[in-house]
Amino acid sequence: MGGVSQDERLSRALLSRLAEPADRRIGRLLAQRPATEVVELVRSGSPHVPAVERYALRLDSADPEADLARAAEVGGRLLVPGDLEWPSQLDDLGEVAPWALWVRGTVDLRLAALRSVAVVGSRAATRYGDDVAATLGSDLALRRWTVVSGGAFGIDAAAHRGSLAAGGTTVAVLACGVDVAYPPRHDALFARIAADGLLVSEVPPGAAPHRTRFLVRNRVIAALTRGTVVVEAAVRSGALSTAHEAARLGRPVLGVPGPVTSPMSQGVHRLLRDGAGVVTSAAEVVEALGELGTDLAPRPSGPTDPRDSLDPLSARVLDAVPARRPATLDSVARTAGVAPAEAAGALGLLEVGGWVRSDAAGWRLAPRGAPR
Amino acid sequence: MGGVSQDERLSRALLSRLAEPADRRIGRLLAQRPATEVVELVRSGSPHVPAVERYALRLDSADPEADLARAAEVGGRLLVPGDLEWPSQLDDLGEVAPWALWVRGTVDLRLAALRSVAVVGSRAATRYGDDVAATLGSDLALRRWTVVSGGAFGIDAAAHRGSLAAGGTTVAVLACGVDVAYPPRHDALFARIAADGLLVSEVPPGAAPHRTRFLVRNRVIAALTRGTVVVEAAVRSGALSTAHEAARLGRPVLGVPGPVTSPMSQGVHRLLRDGAGVVTSAAEVVEALGELGTDLAPRPSGPTDPRDSLDPLSARVLDAVPARRPATLDSVARTAGVAPAEAAGALGLLEVGGWVRSDAAGWRLAPRGAPR
Numbered sequence: 080m081g082g083v084s085q086d087e088r089l090s091r092a093l094l095s096r097l098a099e100p101a102d103r104r105i106g107r108l109l110a111q112r113p114a115t116e117v118v119e120l121v122r123s124g125s126p127h128v129p130a131v132e133r134y135a136l137r138l139d140s141a142d143p144e145a146d147l148a149r150a151a152e153v154g155g156r157l158l159v160p161g162d163l164e165w166p167s168q169l170d171d172l173g174e175v176a177p178w179a180l181w182v183r184g185t186v187d188l189r190l191a192a193l194r195s196v197a198v199v200g201s202r203a204a205t206r207y208g209d210d211v212a213a214t215l216g217s218d219l220a221l222r223r224w225t226v227v228s229g230g231a232f233g234i235d236a237a238a239h240r241g242s243l244a245a246g247g248t249t250v251a252v253l254a255c256g257v258d259v260a261y262p263p264r265h266d267a268l269f270a271r272i273a274a275d276g277l278l279v280s281e282v283p284p285g286a287a288p289h290r291t292r293f294l295v296r297n298r299v300i301a302a303l304t305r306g307t308v309v310v311e312a313a314v315r316s317g318a319l320s321t322a323h324e325a326a327r328l329g330r331p332v333l334g335v336p337g338p339v340t341s342p343m344s345q346g347v348h349r350l351l352r353d354g355a356g357v358v359t360s361a362a363e364v365v366e367a368l369g370e371l372g373t374d375l376a377p378r379p380s381g382p383t384d385p386r387d388s389l390d391p392l393s394a395r396v397l398d399a400v401p402a403r404r405p406a407t408l409d410s411v412a413r414t415a416g417v418a419p420a421e422a423a424g425a426l427g428l429l430e431v432g433g434w435v436r437s438d439a440a441g442w443r444l445a446p447r448g449a450p451r
Numbered sequence: 452m453g454g455v456s457q458d459e460r461l462s463r464a465l466l467s468r469l470a471e472p473a474d475r476r477i478g479r480l481l482a483q484r485p486a487t488e489v490v491e492l493v494r495s496g497s498p499h500v501p502a503v504e505r506y507a508l509r510l511d512s513a514d515p516e517a518d519l520a521r522a523a524e525v526g527g528r529l530l531v532p533g534d535l536e537w538p539s540q541l542d543d544l545g546e547v548a549p550w551a552l553w554v555r556g557t558v559d560l561r562l563a564a565l566r567s568v569a570v571v572g573s574r575a576a577t578r579y580g581d582d583v584a585a586t587l588g589s590d591l592a593l594r595r596w597t598v599v600s601g602g603a604f605g606i607d608a609a610a611h612r613g614s615l616a617a618g619g620t621t622v623a624v625l626a627c628g629v630d631v632a633y634p635p636r637h638d639a640l641f642a643r644i645a646a647d648g649l650l651v652s653e654v655p656p657g658a659a660p661h662r663t664r665f666l667v668r669n670r671v672i673a674a675l676t677r678g679t680v681v682v683e684a685a686v687r688s689g690a691l692s693t694a695h696e697a698a699r700l701g702r703p704v705l706g707v708p709g710p711v712t713s714p715m716s717q718g719v720h721r722l723l724r725d726g727a728g729v730v731t732s733a734a735e736v737v738e739a740l741g742e743l744g745t746d747l748a749p750r751p752s753g754p755t756d757p758r759d760s761l762d763p764l765s766a767r768v769l770d771a772v773p774a775r776r777p778a779t780l781d782s783v784a785r786t787a788g789v790a791p792a793e794a795a796g797a798l799g800l801l802e803v804g805g806w807v808r809s810d811a812a813g814w815r816l817a818p819r820g821a822p823r
Contacts, residue, residue, distance in 0.1 A: 207710055336708030336720060338579055339731035348708060348731045357723040359711035 083161040090114035091159045091179040092143035092283065097121060097134040100281035101295040104129045106174040114159075114178065149284040153258045154273060155183035166192045171328050172302050175295075177281050183257035184277035190402055190444060191248050191277060195225035196368055197300045197325065199318045200234025200310035205343050208234055208311030211335055213241035215310065218361030220247020223401075225276075227252065227304045229296065230265055234310045234318065239272055249276040252300050254292035256284040297321040306331035306368040308358060312346030319346050322355070331367055333358045392417065396425040397434055397444075405441035455533040462486035463531045463551040464515035464655065469493060469506040472653035473667040476501050478546040486531075486550065521656040525630045526645060527555035538564045543700050544674050547667075549653050555629035556649035562774045562816060563620045563649060567597035568740055569672045569697065571690045572606025572682035577715050580606055580683030583707055585613035587680065590733030592619020597648075599624065599676050601668065602637055606682045606690070611644055621648040624672050626664035628656040651675075669693040678703035678740040680730060684718030691718050694727065703739055705730045764789065768797040769806055769816075777813035 091114045098105045108117045108128065120127050121134045128134065147157060158165050158180045166189045169176050182188055198215055200208055216226050216238040226242040227250045228235040235251070242249035249272055253261070257278040260266040272278055281299065282292060294317065301307055301324035309332070312318040322332045332355040337344030351357055358364050399415035399422075400406065406414070412422035426442055429435045436445050463486045470477045480489045480500065492499050493506045500506065519529060530537050530552045538561045541548050554560055570587055572580055588598050588610040598614040599622045600607040607623070614621035621644055625633070629650040632638040644650055653671065654664060666689065673679055673696035681704070684690040694704045704727040709716030723729055730736050771787035771794075772778065778786070784794035798814055801807045808817050 207712070211711060335711055336716070336723070336729075338710055339583060339707055340579070344708070345731070348729060351708070351723070351729040352735070357708075357720060357729070359717070359720045363724070 083159055084115075086115050087113055087161075088157060088159055089143045089147075090118040092146055092157050093118055093141055095179050095181070095281060095283050096141040096143065096146065097137050099295070100177065100292065101175040101298065103174045105134075105178065106176065109178050110174070143283075146283040146285075149258065150181055150183070153183055153284070154185070155181055155257050155278075155284070158182055158188060164189045166303055168192070169299070169302050172298060175298060176302075177299060179281070180299075181257050181280045181283060182277050183279075184273045184275075186248055186250075186275075186277050187402075188250070188277055188279065191225045191250055192227070192303045193398055194223065195227050195250065195304045196364055197227045197304040197307040197321060198234070198238035198310060199228055199297075199300065199307060199312075199321045200238075201312050201316050201318055201343055201346075202231045202233040202235075203313075203343065204233035204237065204311050205337075205341060207337060207341070208343055209237040211337075212237035212310045213244075215308065215335075215361050215364065216241025216243075216247070216249065217245040219364065220245035220249075222361060222365055223247075224361070224365060225250060227300055229253070229293075229300065230261070230269065230278075232262060232265075236265065236268060238310070239268060239276075243271055243275055246275075250303070251276070251278050252296055252303070253278055253280045254282070254288040254296045256280055256282055256286040258284045259287065261288050293317065294320060298324045301325040301330060302328055304330065306333060306364075308333045308335065308364055309347050309350060309355070310335045311337060311341075311343040312350075313342050314346045314349060316346045319350065322350055331356060333364060333367055335359065392421060393425045393429055396422050397429055400426075400429075400435050400442050400444050402444045405438065405443045407441045411442055455531055456487075458487050459485055459533075460529060460531055461515045461519075462490040464518055464529050465490055465513055467551050467553070467653060467655050468513040468515065468518065469509045471667070472549065472664065473547040473670065475546045477506075477550065478548065481550050482546070515655075518655040518657075521630065522553055522555070525555055525656070526557070527553055527629050527650075527656070530554055530560060536561045538675055540564070541671070541674050544670060547670060548674075549671060551653070552671075553629050553652045553655060554649050555651075556645045556647075558620055558622075558647075558649050559774070560622070560649055560651065563597045563622055564599070564675045565770055566595065567599050567622065567676045568736055569599045569676040569679040569693060570606065570610035570682060571600055571669075571672065571679060571684075571693045572610075573684050573688050573690055573715055573718075574603045574605040574607075575685075575715065576605035576609065576683050577709075577713060579709060579713070580715055581609040583709075584609035584682045585616075587682065587707075587733050587736065588613025588615075588619070588621070589617040591736065592617035592621075594733060594737055595619075596733075596737060597622060599672055601625070601665075601672065602633065602641065602650075604634060604637075608637065608640060610682070611640060611648075615643055615647055618647075622675070623648070623650050624668055624675070625650055625652040626654070626660035626668045628652060628654055628658040630656045631659065633660050665689065666692060670696045673697040673702060674700055676702065678705060678736075680705045680707065680736055681719050681722060681727070682707045683709060683713075683715040684722075685714050686718045686721060688718045691722065694722055703728060705736060705739055707731065764793060765797045765801055768794050769801055772798075772801075772807050772814050772816050774816045777810065777815045779813045783814055 212234045220242040225248045226238050228238045230251045230253045239249045251272050255261045257280045297320045301321050307325035326332050334347040334350045334355045396415045399411045412419040584606045592614040597620045598610050600610050602623045602625045611621045623644050627633045629652045669692045673693050679697035697704050706719040706722045706727045768787045771783045784791040
């Protein structure tokens with residue numbers, strides 16, 4: 080679980096009860112001191128915490144240990160920065176980066192998100208949009224790309240279903256607790272996602288979705304992924320907010336064209352006219368996002384992140400190592416776009432560090448949590 | 452009819468019988484000497500005309516006066532460079548510029564083409580493509596933009612019909628004579644176009660369409676217009692050749708998105724991925740093409756073109772003067788994007804030159820053929 084203390088973990092769990100996601104006041108405090116200290120400041124009603132009373136009000140009813148137990152009951156856990164599984168690309172969000180993520184499922188979030196793409200769109204999707212999203216989800220899965228989306232009706236659900244049908248990894252980022260089925264009719268879908276992929280949320284178990292939580296949730300979808308594909312969106316669709324977050328983060332924004340006579344494609348066409356990339360297939364999505372841009376190479380983050388020790392070459396080679404099926408040295412080098420000799424050196428160091436392992440068949444990622 | 456001699460006109464009519472459109476050998480010869488001399492070289496079997504025998508072979512059966520008479524019978528005429536009605540933007544085609552155009556209809560080709568857009572696409576259009584092309588045609592007509600297309604089934608016909616239905620000017624550039632209905636089922640459509648718009652062809656009356664004539668015809672559609680909109684096109688559609696000609700000429704290429712599941716939109720989506728502009732309505736087409744670019748300002752051409760005397764400011768102001776309804780000085784200045792004082796000066800000179808006329812209601816173009 081990395082080098083994060085249990086106290087720090089509990090404090091971050093508690094903060095997810097006390098504050099709403101994307102709270103800049105908390106984000107700024109956490110940039111300067113550990114969560115344990117931030118919680119102490121709240122408890123003492125310190126003037127160092129702006130509007131401290133709004134957080135203190137919730138202290139009495141908060142029970143982070145119970146939240147962690149509840150998460151464990153449904154196969155969930157808490158991730159915090161510094162955990163090996165923490166996806167460091169979320170740091171790109173700066174002050175509004177999540178300080179903890181509740182996740183439910185057996186997949187490693189960081190590895191799943193390495194090659195991931197947001198597939199988003201309207202709840203009120205047309206049959207065309209549903210078909211396109213499901214096909215994209217399946218074809219991305221066949222290319223071993225993870226789909227990341229919300230948990231809504233329409234495009235979100237179709238993309239997850241497509242990925243699941245092809246045996247892929249799919250990640251639903253929710254605006255409610257990972258043990259809450261919202262919308263209720265997605266109960267079975269969420270259970271399948273938890274079994275083969277991941278449910279992810281910034282809010283603790285049992286938490287209900289609010290309107291603002293849906294909106295701030297979109298920044299997590301955009302930040303987790305290498306880029307965002309909008310399949311269908313009316314002109315004022317919330318799905319566009321994910322696209323705008325992606326653009327703000329420097330991630331590619333892609334759109335699937337549709338009939339100009341369909342209101343559900345108008346928002347997408349506006350994006351395309353504003354410079355988003357036109358994609359008509361998973362192959363084109365991968366082409367647009369496949370090269371690991373420098374934007375997404377691991378960035379320096381807090382001193383507790385073990386990956387900080389990786390130099391850019393090692394990080395690049397690590398990203399080229401598959402999770403399950405082993406790959407040859409040449410294949411890893413080719414995927415990473417480096418010389419075989421460079422790849423060999425980096426792989427040796429990564430193996431010593433516990434990041435990857437090798438056998439006669441080739442190189443693959445070490446099981447989750449292996450390094451140190 | 453401008454300052455073109457009857458001999459020159461007859462020689463160009465004859466050359467349209469002797470040579471195929473876009474014949475570079477003839478184009479190069481016509482860049483150096485009058486058509487009368489080129490015809491003399493052909494008649495004498497001169498070695499100055501490469502492969503002269505191929506042209507000479509057709510001399511016996513050619514009768515340009517009969518062709519002109521036949522054109523006149525169906526309400527047609529011959530246009531050649533130097534005629535006031537000649538659309539000088541065709542000069543952008545260089546060696547493969549048409550040396551004569553047979554036109555049928557009552558509209559002035561140059562004026563019609565000032566604000567014109569090519570609307571092209573597949574013969575085997577879908578219902579969606581037909582609907583979009585017809586709506587584009589109508590909405591462009593309502594904005595007083597001329598539609599230019601071919602004469603085929605599918606997108607071509609739908610665009611013309613849309614324009615005609617809205618009382619617009621539409622131009623069909625044919626690969627056969629302007630008196631030939633090809634395809635035969637378009638007999639009535641062509642009659643309507645000849646009544647309210649123009650049929651245009653490089654080949655003389657009676658000439659049949661050939662495969663290569665369709666292809667070279669596309670360069671005329673691209674060169675006449677300020678830009679090309681592709682509504683539907685399969686990946687290997689001939690409509691894409693018009694788009695490529697437009698791109699080669701520096702004219703904007705625009706595409707109407709459609710369902711990614713439709714093969715008839717795949718060629719368009721490929722264009723969009725290659726950088727063509729996304730348009731979903733006539734308003735967006737006009738926005739993309741509306742500003743008169745320097746590309747389309749009158750260019751220097753042969754010494755017989757009276758517009759050569761126009762300076763860039765006058766040319767720009769002339770283009771801002773409407774053909775029918777008079778416009779105020781301020782309106783002309785605004786459309787031309789120049790100061791009212793500049794516009795007033797230019798209009799005065801243009802009026803003296805016989806290009807425009809004014810009355811209490813404002814400024815409008817002089818009737819065809821007025822200058823000098």
